[in-house]
Amino acid sequence: MSLAPVSKKIVAFGSNQVFMPKFTVALIRTPNLSPYQAKFRVPLNFCKYDLRDYLYHAYNVKVHSIRSLVKQLPVRDTIKQPRHWFRPENEKYMTVEMEKPFVWPEDPESWQPWGRKERDASIVQNRAAQGLKSPRDQRVDARKLRLQALELLNKGPEPSVKKWEKRRTPQMLHHELLPSENFSRLLGSKTKPNQGEDMSAMPASSKS
Template sequence: MARWRLKLPRNPPLPTRIPPILRTRTSKIDHRGELIKPNTPRLWNAKRRIKTSHGLTAPQLQLYRQNRLPAWREHVSPDVLSFIDAQQPPLTPSQLLRLLASPAAYFSHPHNVPASSRKQVYLPQFSITLTRTPHNPPSFATFHVPLWFSKLDLRSYLLSLYNVPVLAIRSFVTPAKIKADMRRGRRFIDRAPSKKKMTVQLVEPFIWPEEVSDFAEWEKDEYWRVGRAQVEIQREEGTWGKFNADLRHRRAISQQARDLVNGGRVWRSTWMQLPAQRRVLEGVADVVPIKTQAVEEKSVKGKGIV
């Protein structure tokens, strides 16, 4: 009996992709005007076409392949030529041919540019949150940090990114509560991840801005009113509205009944109320008040009209 095995494709590891960034000026000059660091070779990107940077044309490239263009360095832009001379070890003939054919296409691939000529960009994979603590003085700030974060990490983070020196740091971990969960008739004990906070003492005090209390500019009340109305309409038109009574309609009917019992409203049959409503809608007459309706009802009963 043959046994079949599921063979999964083995994907090769993806190379680290560091995008090349265009550098137009990387030199450093001190206050005396002396050059400390010269300009590094300018880099290209396929999305940033540079008209001043060019290699060889098609006829010149054909002559270069046939070794009939000894003065090819005179036809290449200086930035491309400086990049070729700065490579250690030097470029292979195939790499040099691809570079001279199209510098933009060559430098669009990150692996063609050495890491020393690229700007290294490191994006953090964690988040730090500054919390509002009105009970603390302005010289103290509290942060929510990952559990593996140390005091040295937070000090370096604040100093390197925000240029905020600190005097002291205190850290504490708040364990989460234990919760019992019933799954498939069995009881499981679970606990959420703990939370770590760090309180730093700042050199310069930081005062939080005042909290926004008036949200009329952003129409907060209208936003929540429309949201509640949409949820109510969806409930009435959905399954919940089909299998449950309309409580709003029931309350309106009960209120009308109470008004009739208390004498606040006079009951009139439909054939007596329709003409008045029609006249009001057409604009011929105004709305008849309750007292006038009661007087008309008494006069109609006195005349014996049913």
């Protein structure tokens, strides 16, 4: 007497047929995940069963398990409305475990046929026309500002100002270079008078 064959697990699918979907499911490149896992960005009203049915009927991809994550975006403002803070709509991601592995194709050696160099140059030109900086330049400026603040706290204002005078450009001062005596005079006005100086010779405004 032979043993009864092991029956396969029956997976029930939804009965609502969608012929022209109005939603967008985006596959995200995740090199840190396993080839048996894939990450998608889905609409907020999407549930796990919707993604499972979509992958099976559209691409014949069987999914074993699905994990979902709703990411809350940070508060931000726009260029057209500065200081008008708002929180963008949340984003929903789903990570699925597939029956068969999927490996992303390698990047091409040259992006010239796709015009990537021209596109990057256009983005840089548009940012420069609007007075904006790229995220990389912003990080570099923030790092320099942090180092300058530490140098100012450790050495005082005089060495920092003199060092800045040597490498300043007309663009820093709106094409109007100030003589170095102005900086020395400003620094001298902040210093305290010596003990040998006569306080009576000072103006009334400085005595107060």
